[in-house]
Amino acid sequence: MLVVDFGAQYAQLIARRVREANVYSEIVPHTWTPAQMLERNPAAIILSGGPSSVYATGAPFVDPELFAAGVPVLGICYGFQAMAQALGGDVAQTGLREFGGTEVEVCAAGVLLAGTPERQTAWMSHGDAVHRAPDGFEVLATSSGSPVAAFEDRARRLYGVQWHPEVRHSAHGQEVLERFLYDGAGLSPDWTPGNVIADQVAAIRAQVGDARAICGLSGGVDSAVAAALVQRAIGDQLTCVFVDHGLLRAGEAEQVERDFVDATGVHLMVVDARERFLTALAGISDPEQKRKIIGREFIRVFEAAARDLVAQAGEDGADVRFLVQGTLYPDVVESGGGEGAANIKSHHNVGGLPEDLEFELVEPLRTLFKDEVRAVGLELGVPEEIVWRQPFPGPGLGIRIVGEVTADRLDVLRAADAIAREELTRAGLDRDIWQCPVVLLADVRSVGVQGDGRTYGHPVVLRPVSSEDAMTADWTRVPYDVLATISTRITNEVAEVNRVVLDVTSKPPGTIEWE
Known part of the structure; x- marks a missing residue:
């Protein structure tokens, strides 16, 4: 199933909720044409929310051709309004903006709202609203600020809601998504985290080939699961590098060697770079500068470690071409990596990377959230002490x-x-x-x-x-x-x-x- 991202902070959250319903999902940008989307042979499509107004100059739009392709489509928030506009409905400002928990009144259950209460709390975030549904659509729900808060055209398998069902604050949000997936689109709930492992192992082998890789191992769950996944794919072609940058918590280095190395047998190189990092950070108070300096110094240390590994291997040793990182989707979104997303802060492993990076990146967890990473880690046999460890940022105590x-x-x-x-x-x-x-x-x-x-x-x-x-x-x-x-x-x-x-x-x- 494809999620079309219109610049929403929650686009990947939609994809994750779909995965929680045991249906595989991927995200594509709204700049893709219907032909590009349909080339992926999607079983269903969800149009995400976004910050724009559908009638504003230059706002993202949906080509009506998509709705004529016979693929089930669900529009959420902006995606709901874009669907209404593309098919001849009316979208305008009501003067009543809705943000946060909002009472929605169900006037017809249809497929989408079957089994949900007549009055329910939903999470809204909009200033525009659908005033008239397109021809052929049945209005399912209304709210004080949304004359049309949900609709569906069962014959064409097109559905939409003004609220955000992917957010937990929408009391029956997951039920709405599952009604679309199972009843509206006819999908079967047969995808599991184990599929992530199989898919990523194959992708890592195809990307790395016979080359060598190093992994920046911090001791946290993200880098540990990334390392375990890559090790399963390429075995002893992987060396983990633990950088003691002086920004660690008490007992951090000891835990890495005691828990992760003992459990996996991975080859670990420990680099003492405390003086290097403190020197680079001297006199710096701005948080963005700190993050970028820490990201840069990490890379420089990894590059030196790679040269040492090549020197140790001699003339017959393969080059270290790849760097494995435990980057997760929240890192990407907050660093401005989502389609149209704002740069909230540069994560050291995303927006903080230097432009002259010598490695190709291997980021097998880049599309996952923390709870999905934990599930993958348990499936891989990573020790529970690491899987359930509280998250700790890569820049450490420096931020x-x-x-x-x-x-x-x-x-x-x-x-x-x-x-x-x-x-x-x-x-x-x-x-x-x-x-x-x-x-x-x-x-x-x-x-x-x-x-x-x-x-x-x-x-x-x-x-x-x-x-x-x-x-x-x-x-x-x-x-x-x-x-x-x-x-x-x-x-x-x-x-x-x-x-x-x-x-x-x-x-x-x-x-x-x-x-």
Whole structure:
């Protein structure tokens, strides 16, 4: 099944929800012609949302030819409006914008809304609305800001909803998608994460051939699963390179060797680059600069490691042409890699890569979300200690220090982070929390009183969040007694910190990491 991306932040989320329904999906840009889409022989097509107005000059449009091809189509939000306009319906501003949870009234269940309540909460995000459905369509639902909130033409197998069924806040969203997939398009739920492994192993072998590859192994789930997948494909042609850049949490390097290497037997090269990274980051406070510097230095270290491997192999050794990365789709979207997506922040492994990159990239997880990666990891036999590990960004603690990164500040943050992780684990919350970044406000000072004396130390921020895929997140309601223990321990044991605060911002509007 194809998802046509009109620049939506949620395009890949649609694809993932389809996969959750055990139907394989891929994303294509809206710039593709109907002929290009139909060449892929899709069993069904979903048109995503997007930031444009369908009647604005230069807005993306859908060629009516697509709807005459006999392929079942579901339009979502912008895709719904584009379908209505292309087939002769009316789209205009109502003056009533709808954002967030909205009550939808079902006036005819049809195929799409069968089995769902007459009144239901759906997640809306639009300023325009369909005022009149095209000829041949039955109106299924309305809302206060959408005279036509859903419609379908069963004869032509064309369907549409104004809301976002792919977002969990739409109470019956997954049911709507499954009604389209199973009943509207007649698809069978027979795709599993195991298919990802088989497909990627074949793709990796075809891409790499007889050449050698290195993998930037961080110890996190993304790089570990990417390494395990590539190792299954090319065996000892792969060498993993673990870079100790000095921005790691306490015990990070030891965990890589203890858990991953012991479990997989992969060949590991450890590079001590702490001084190199700290020197490159000296005097830098801007977060985008930090990310780009860290991305650049990673690549330079990998290039040096590749030269060392070639030298060790001698004249008969194959060149190291490929670099394996655990890039996920949220990294790509936030770095502006989606079709029309905004650049929210440059991830070191996407927007932070240098232009003179000497490697070809192998990124077998690039179209997946974190929970899908975990499922693939378990299928590959990656140890659960790594599969269920809380995510940790590639730039490490470098983007959890608001201000310049120095060795002293890293030591302070490492100590506070270790306490928070230890207490959350002790409380049995590791599976309940997506991750809990600890942020050091290095350029902020706070007055405190400790030992009957005045202190002027740094605040640290606890950022516990719950999420499925990092595209959206909510702050985790950690029990007060656990927060109190963390706060007391940090202010008692980390001399430079005299204040612990809690970040209670969701995503959006905030990102998970502060920088």
